[in-house]
Amino acid sequence: GENVEQHPSTLSVQEGDSAVIKCTSDSASNYFPWYKQELGKGPQLIIDIRSNVGEKKDQRIAVTLNKTAKHFSLHITETQPEDSAVYFCAASGTGTYKYIFGTGTRLKVLA
Amino acid sequence: DGGITQSPKYLFRKEGQNVTLSCEQNLNHDAMYWYRQDPGQGLRLIYYSQIVNDFQKGDIAEGYSVSREKKESFPLTVTSAQKNPTAFYLCASSIQTGHHNQPQHFGDGTRLSIL
Numbered sequence: 001g002e003n004v005e006q007h008p009s010t011l012s013v014q015e016g017d018s019a020v021i022k023c024t025s026d027s028a029s030n031y032f033p034w035y036k037q038e039l040g041k042g043p044q045l046i047i048d049i050r051s052n053v054g055e056k057k058d059q060r061i062a063v064t065l066n067k068t069a070k071h072f073s074l075h076i077t078e079t080q081p082e083d084s085a086v087y088f089c090a091a092s093g094t095g096t097y098k099y100i101f102g103t104g105t106r107l108k109v110l111a
Numbered sequence: 112d113g114g115i116t117q118s119p120k121y122l123f124r125k126e127g128q129n130v131t132l133s134c135e136q137n138l139n140h141d142a143m144y145w146y147r148q149d150p151g152q153g154l155r156l157i158y159y160s161q162i163v164n165d166f167q168k169g170d171i172a173e174g175y176s177v178s179r180e181k182k183e184s185f186p187l188t189v190t191s192a193q194k195n196p197t198a199f200y201l202c203a204s205s206i207q208t209g210h211h212n213q214p215q216h217f218g219d220g221t222r223l224s225i226l
Contacts, residue, residue: 104151
């Protein structure tokens with residue numbers, strides 16, 4: 001069946017360091033959103049990328065896509081304590097409303 | 112402010128009881144979704160609706176039912192047939208373009224527990 005693998009499941013970094021979360025999709029997808037979920041809240045979209053783009057950046061957050069290998073990654077630079085949350089990747093194909101979500105990465109930024 | 116409102120935030124269900132979770136959006140989105148979130152797992156799709164009076168089963172629809180009588184509202188009923196209902200339930204919505212996938216925007220969830 002369709003699956004998105006996400007690694008690592010937990011990640012601790014020192015404040016100011018970078019964090020990288022990696023996902024792999026095993027299905028034909030062309031849209032890859034990333035969500036941040038804080039405790040007791042719903043996921044919030046932080047960045048997304050489509051298959052015709054290799055990289056997208058928004059301030060301290062960037063996403064890269066290697067569509068051939070179906071790998072996509074989230075990069076957070078200059079991490080801050082408020083970046084601590086669970087991050088989910090997702091993948092979706094053309095003409096479908098269905099997202100396949102990764103299992104999440106719990107990021108802890110240590111002050 | 113535009114957004115998605117889920118209520119209640121916490122809900123308790125007794126054995127053999129049906130409970131209904133509310134989801135309302137004022138974003139003028141056509142499509143709405145219900146997901147279930149369990150610890151250590153990604154979100155799993157229960158039902159989705161692309162337009163009023165129409166909805167489709169997701170991956171884990173058994174034991175759940177929905178209705179879409181109004182564009183703004185997409186309530187989820189957890190029936191007594193759902194034997195393991197304890198979870199965090201998330202509602203989402205998106206615009207519908209028919210071609211390009213659009214971001215889904217989420218509410219803040221309802222946590223359902225068994226008494």
